Amino acid sequence: MLALQEMALLFEKSLETWPETALKESLELEKKGADIIVYFLCGSYVADEIHVAHIAKCPLPDTIDAEVTGSTGIHNLNNYDDLSKLLDLDWIVDHATKVLRMLPGGVTIVGITAICCKKVFTDQRLVLASALKKIQNRAAALSTLDLASFPSRMVLIHIDLTTKKMQTVITDVVHRGPDSPSQVKYAQLKWISLVTRVAVDIRQAIDVINEDDFYKEFTNAIKPWATSLHSSDTVYMFDDEFKDDAEALVKDPKKMKNSNSVEVFMYMASASSSEPKESAKIGEVFEVTFDLAVRATVPIKSNIAEAKRAINQHIIRQLMGRASLHYESMELQEEGRRASPALHQFPRAATTVIPSGGSLLVYDFLFEGDTADDAIKNFNALLSLKTSTVEEIDELWERNLNEGEKEEPSLIIQHAHKLPEPDNSLSFCLILFGIIFLIIAIVVVAVVSTTGGS
């Protein structure tokens, strides 16, 4: 394992002016009483380097007079000044989670920058350290379901509001040890987009859990598949080739001048079990259907193992991020939810490109009634982007279910990207079965509506 002090910290060249701009802004905010401003460093880990592509400001509370309760134990802070003087750990971590959801796999929050005076920094150091640990923890869960390792080294930068000096340390938030000092260097960094599509149908009977927690149930439903995803069952082809984990993703970066993407094909070996086995359980059957356009992103000098990890992170993060958004949006379940079948439609993806950092595509997720304008608001508020027009938003990745589809009993065979041979008798039988089923359904509907009318 590399010693911490060997980690190099590289910022995207276009961020060179960022400290100055951020300082100016912080001074403005200080006048309004905000003693400390926190920023999230978004980037990637590659070999012994940390690359930072983008920096997003952790928003300040916009409801100045609201009652805020934080885990720091400070209650009933009724004015902006008091709140800003004391960091609210939950506030930071919750916003970091929102930012994490928006980042492609391979990119994560690699650290925090705090702009404040020396005394505030010293006072809040422990909170910042806790925040780093919690963010890393959330990122690992959100990106891997804790089924794979996740980088544990995080950057903490303090920019002194008075002296304007920048102090940087790299800290291992999992394997505790002394922080190691580091220094920010600026470089022309390049990111590569790993382009693939993953369409999967999962049908899983899960144990019924007592609390009505869709997020937990969803996690249980996809866990077996996610476990396969992280195992050697999953096979990747990069630009039509199988490559060893240690191989460079891009052999000759010069040849990638006009391109910033690598096409990936994914396969999953489906022979995990060789013995037939039957078991019985009382469970709730979940059918999960997704078809994700993957644009995981890694630094150009990444190796194949890092690229694979980024793709897996992308898939899991897209699913779990949306599941949590969906769960948050669910109204309190009425009694007896379990008695009827339920259809859950996750929010759809909308993307924009981060101007700095090459081809970094970031995501927002829109519910059925949401529009590109909502995506603009979210990108600007959470990622500190300056998106201004809907043209900058791509929301044509996915579509919602239409009314007819919502009535269908099952979508588990949604992704027939190639139909079976027409002479196959099994499919014929099933088509026949389908037709009969449809006829029965029509008759039932007719009967029900007749009954309803009389």
Added chain:
Amino acid sequence: DSRMKEWSIDWDLLYQNYTNFTAWEGEDVPCFGILFGSKEFSRIHLPLFTKTIDGPTLHQMRSLMSSDLELIGVIKVGAYDVGVTVPKGGIEIKLHREHLVIRDSDGIKRANSFLVDVPGADGGVPRYAVARISFNVTLRQGNEPHELASAFEAQLTIIETMSFLTPDKKVISSRSTDKEKSPISGTGSPFVRLLAMQCLSPPPGEEESLVPIVRVAKGATECRIVSVPLEVSAVVLDSDSSLALHKRLLEAFRRRLDQTHNIMQTALRKKGASLEVISALFLPTGWSRHLHIQQTAVMESEEVGVEYRRRLHRLFNLPRSFPALRSGQNLLSSTPGLLRDIHKNVKNYKSCGEIAVVRPGYDYYHYMQQGFDDCQWGCAYRSLQTIVSWFLINGLADGKVPTHKEIQQCLVDIQDKPANFVGSKKWIGSTELGFVLETKYNIQYKIMTTNSGIEVAERARELLYHFKRVGSPVMIGGGQLAHTILGVDMNVETGEARFLVLDPHYTGRDELPAALSGGCEWKTAKFWQADAFYNCLMPQIPINVI
């Protein structure tokens, strides 16, 4: 078309199948034939005789067959009506029963000028590729048949996205081109294991994809969760392109899924029946293509299994009195690493008279295998293992090849040996072998006792008779050594005899040609010591085991 293309046929298989058919149905029963084969190569692979056949049965037969075989025609025997329509572009062979009885290939050819003999190079054991998938089926109580059908339909769509990875990481996929030669065609190994991979990345479509959807079925229910492993094989041809092989593999998966689905639906209808299904692959004697069978795991040992096999024997013109579809004959369950039928590799032997050798289907067991050091004491144990393997591979016994310890334990259990015999390095002889065969495998045996090596040669005729009528390997013990006799060559006039001997004392690797020169050779009568007693254990085959 007056200039009809030529179709090749294996005459021996035609007559063998007719003989088996008459053994089942009687010699004078009116019949007709159905032909399965490859239109692409104009080859009749499987001529089958039947009294009558219906559509579902024909469909079932097809789903059990190698994926390159289709119904290609019929045989009209005499004036009896053929109950099957000749498929488009197919053939109709017209012949008389007499042709089949006297094996008159020329007569049949005269009446059917499009028939030709199978070229010499195109025959024998086909090369094949094996791939496995496994999937889980979750069936909610009360809705099982429908959910089972849905699960198989879903699996069928997944199959369409399947690609295969060769051991040296070459991909065989639908994206392969017709011109691209298959990466496993032309390589020597008789079978290749491929990794079946579900493609997670379908090609980008024109339409937007759907947002992630989760459907939660109504409430908590009792569910049956069945893991279904499917072992699928397809024949590999030297002329294959990747695309051709890919198509054949997918068709194999479709047929196996179809069969498995039917079996599971049938099992669902039986209260309390297990849904566990196993795959088996057989190559009945004389066949040029495999027979693929999916069956519920409990079938093998149950009465219903016997009935099922009898039905298949009848359907596929397999022998009436010799098994062809027992679990020991399943090619997918063969012991890896052992040399099978090594005597077939003995070349350039010049016979001195009449030869009779072992019926094929045994593995070569010898000293030091399975990491077990039995040098100086284990030869008879190894000979027994070879014999048991023959019974298992030929479907004549159930169970597995016994270890040294299991052999010893068996002898202790029947009180032939004291308890401390287990784990010892003590020798055993033909009598003990007989006890174990009888006790553990229900196999009867004869013992031929001789007073000297010279007498072994003198009684070669009995061994010749054994190999002709029974065909099992013979253990011979004497002069402190045990060997396995696999065949006899005898000149009836001069009395000269030679013995094909498999030597359990071989300690080398299980590789050709090393194992051949060290372990399997023709020996003259002098090989047996003149001053030693010899006992020959001649295991007999059970009657009517199917």
